[in-house]
Amino acid sequence: MKDRKGTAAKAVPFRSWADERILKERSLIHLHRGSPLRIALVYPNTYEVGMANLGFQTVYRLFNEHPNVICERVFALVPMNEIRSLESGSLLESFDLIGFSLSFEMDIPHLIRCLKTGRLSPLARDRTSKDPLVFIGGVVAGLNPSPLLPFVDGLLVGEAEDIIGPMAEIMLTHRPRYRNRRRRLQALAELEGIYIPSLHTRVTRHRLSTLEPFPAYTGILTPYSHFEDLFVIEVSRGCMRNCRFCAAQKVYAPYRFRSTDSVLETIAKYNPGTHRIGLEGAGISDYPGLESLVGSLVETGYSVNLSSIRADRITNPLVKYLEKGGLKTFAMAPEAGNQELRDRMGKRLFDEAILTAADRLRNSSINTLKLYFIIGFPGETDADVESVIDLIGSIYKCFVDRPHRGLKISINAFIPKPFTEMQWAPMNTEKELRRKRKIIRQGISRYPSIQWSTRRAAEEVFQGLLSVGDARMSEVLLSMEEGVNWKQAMKEKEVDWKFLFREREHHDMPWSFIKSDIPESDLYDSYLKNRAP
Ligand code: SF4
Structure with a gap:
């Protein structure tokens, strides 16, 4: 422990x-x-x-x-x-x-x-x-x-x-x-x-018809939380974008948001006593009046944290408010190093918007910019992987203009998720994931102020198996409980896990007993239409 x-x-x-x-x-x-x-x-x-x-x-x-x-x-x-x-x-x-x-x-x-x-x-x-x-x-x-x-x-x-x-x-x-x-x-x-x-x-799947009667906020503040003494409040649920890999958008659809008044009222009523407020919501970038909500909180004396914001929603006034509220780290998720791959992911975000955002943040007192990328998206080439290095380099040159400033890079494997159109898509093998990470890591090693945060490829593959595996995974889990590692357990239970690295056929998925909002055949058509060449 x-x-x-x-x-x-x-x-x-x-x-x-x-x-x-x-x-x-x-x-x-x-x-x-x-x-x-x-x-x-x-x-x-x-x-x-x-x-x-x-x-x-x-x-x-x-x-x-x-x-x-x-x-x-x-x-x-x-x-x-x-x-x-x-x-x-x-x-x-x-x-x-x-x-x-x-x-x-x-x-x-x-x-x-x-x-x-x-x-x-x-x-x-x-x-x-x-x-x-x-x-x-x-x-x-x-x-x-x-x-x-x-x-x-x-x-x-x-x-x-x-x-x-x-x-x-x-x-x-x-x-x-x-x-x-x-x-x-x-x-x-x-x-x-x-x-x-x-x-x-x-x-x-059960959904609330309206969020308003059920505010979601931190009921217990503690310095031991990963969000130390932060009063987190949900401002929106779901997302109005449609990134093809994203399960949050599908399971929390439709996009709903709480009124600014109700958010402010909840904070006034239930905050057990901290000046640190975290606004949460997968689609927070599209929250109407985000700037004025953050502004009201900062003017009242709060410091405000936001979960990751889309680069094309970062405005100068928003940066000013966050800076005034004492924010030191900001997160963005370009996901891919180039526009074409980002388009294939369904992430409509332009390189210019990312660099403009980095420039706006450069003119603030924010010290750390955290960037999230995905590797192993189907159809990804080595040129795509190398484009991550180029984009990081461009952001670095723009943002890291003084001592004590830096980037944090988080590289995560594409993992197929249920209820998304990518549920049939193959995942990269451990070997491929390690190789791609190595390319990026070597490519950015010339920049001194970069922190590298990563996960083990074997762990990501196991997560992929839990994400799309069927009932046989429960046998594997029981063996693991006896102290056997997951690869050994898969072998012992004769579960072929190489299926994860192949495109899967369109038939009943292990989660088909959960009624989907979008008919599976429509998702599959969409998958085929956008499939990598
Ligand atoms: S913007 Fe974020 S939350 Fe919305 S669909 Fe894309 S990845 Fe999901």
Whole structure:
């Protein structure tokens, strides 16, 4: 177990570790101790990562708004490997419902370990009426939950805010849990967005008709979060662009946004006391009135952080406000080094816009520009890879004009995602990914003020397998839990993973039981139409 700085953390007893965190938290959430319904909300990673997750924070707050519910947090990666709730130190088996908030495929193995370490059988079929129900929500549950199905009693597919209350009511109506497992599942199965593998064959993704009644914000501030003491508030959901590789655009469609007044009101009402505000939303660049919202906040004395902004939406007034609010790092995602490949990705963004944005940022006190690129998009040539070096070079020359200024480069593999038209596309092999990264890394080595952030190619390939793999991946996950690495586990279970590197055929996908808004045949036509030559 490593701490935030990556150094080995000292072995501390769970209670001291938990108390240290709770003591530093600032929150307006009231816990109804002694409530008849006890829920464990699990984040399958560290406290630091989980507390930076707005979905996890929102679900925790909403469950605790119910007067007869107490929801406690559990983190899967903790010192001493003790899976207990943060608030009361309870074991998983003592709760009525265990809800996993799963945002990232690579946390799936942690989820299985968490159940096992928490003294529950990982497989749903081995659990009994004495055991809590195990549900999974979060973006992964709505993409490809196939590898997860043997481990869960139910999935929450889609947006959770207005399902949480009815779920709690159903659980409260059918008590005690020892006699009502089946009844609870049958009643939960009636809710839109709930998928019970033992009862359903299909599920409709649940969406809020309007965001306004359900503000999403950081309910608990903590200096231990990756977003240290930052009050994050969601300003929009979905995205009005149509990048071909992007799952967020598909699963959170349509693009919706909150009014500026409601955002300001939420901050005024629920901010537990920080001057640092983070505005979140995949399509935040297209938020109407972004400039005036940031301006109002900065004029009120807040400093404002934004998730990545499209280069062609960076205006001089916006930069001035962010600068005044003390922002030091800015993120942009050119994705590709040249216009042609960017067009094929569906990312309508011109080189001139990227360089104009870099120039605008140069005239500010922002010190670090973080740039995200994708490698391995189908049809990518070596010239495309080299164009990343050229674009980084041009941005560097424009932006890095003084000491203490620099670029952070993040290179990520293209991973095919369910519900996108690229779900049939091949992924690059580990070898190809390593080779392309090496080309870029060598190409930019002449620039001194560049930080390089990257992932291991083997990890990206495994993520690809979890992203588009079928039910056989659950066997692999179980073997991994016995200490076998994923490649060995794939071999032992005789799962051919080379399918990931080939274009896949148009037939039922493992996630076809989730009703798609766009008919699969339309997505496939679009894939063929835009396929690389
Ligand atoms: S702009 Fe970002 S969020 Fe929107 S579709 Fe493209 S990658 Fe997805």
